[in-house]
Amino acid sequence: MPELPEAETIVRGLRAHILNSRILSIDFPRARYFRPQFEEPVEHYLESRIIDIFRHGKSVIIQVKTLEEAERFLVIRLGMTGQLLLGDHTDRHTHAIFCLDSPGMRLCFRDSRQFGKMLFVKDWRPIFRSQKTLSLRHQKKAAPEAYALNKLNRQPFTLPASDPLKISAGEFLSIFWKRRGMIKAALLNQHLLVGVGNIYADESLFAARIHPKQRIQRLSKQRLLKYFTLLVKILNNAIDLGGSSISDFVGATNVLGEFQLEHRVYGRTGEKCLRRGCSGLIKHTVVSSRSTHYCPLCQRRI
């Protein structure tokens, strides 16, 4: 499943090939099954130029400049099986095709499980906070039609500002220090920190020797700081290796990642712990309804 390193891998692949390209046409061949969300008509994006491609958490963001010199954004949430591929990749799972001005150049969005989202918005930045969520709920009862519309418009703004590769250790502490609940549940909570998903939560917790169900409030500042250091190290390492190709993930040029070869707990249920001198067997459990892997000897609850 694409997490931060996979999104970053895709972004790097796209940057190398389609920066400064012009979008000639946009097609949604399976509009019955996949509906992008628009703040304004898709026509406004035609003939626009791609001026930047970056990532926020697990989302890939393409910034364009329209013919009227207006900045617009295309936010792509890859979900579980989303792929952004350069070239001709038209099949029954292709939901969006962007023809670009480079000869024969296309950008295709494939997503077999259809958990992915594509949003055409004026601004991607996170200006939507929990208080507004509350007012939106009231609106749902009072005026259902307006609610549906606002929900659509506001969805892109639910992206929070924190990104493990962009925040400082101090900021990380301010989010997690003395927080209640299980550490893995908090790591997966994208309202707190964007980018960490199931694989990298398991792998980083193993590296820091923290049990996935560890109560956060019982962890010392030092322990959390150490964890943050290891998390960033693992994410960077995974980016260097082109991400983890577990089921569907490939980079923009259809290349496989290699970080799955470095996994020490994820998907290794029942196998021997890889830490030298440890005889533990990797256990499987469930946290936040996500399958969770850890070594019961290395990662003890305190």
Add this chain to the structure above:
DNA sequence: ATATGGCCCTGGTTGC
């Protein structure tokens, strides 16, 4: 504030 479970969806795996 935190926890839980359902929903969306398809492809791969398991079991009879």
Add this chain to the structure above:
DNA sequence: TGCAACCAGGGCCATA
């Protein structure tokens, strides 16, 4: 071999 049941889970939502 065939077919059905089950599982994978990111993000969102309702409910407790």
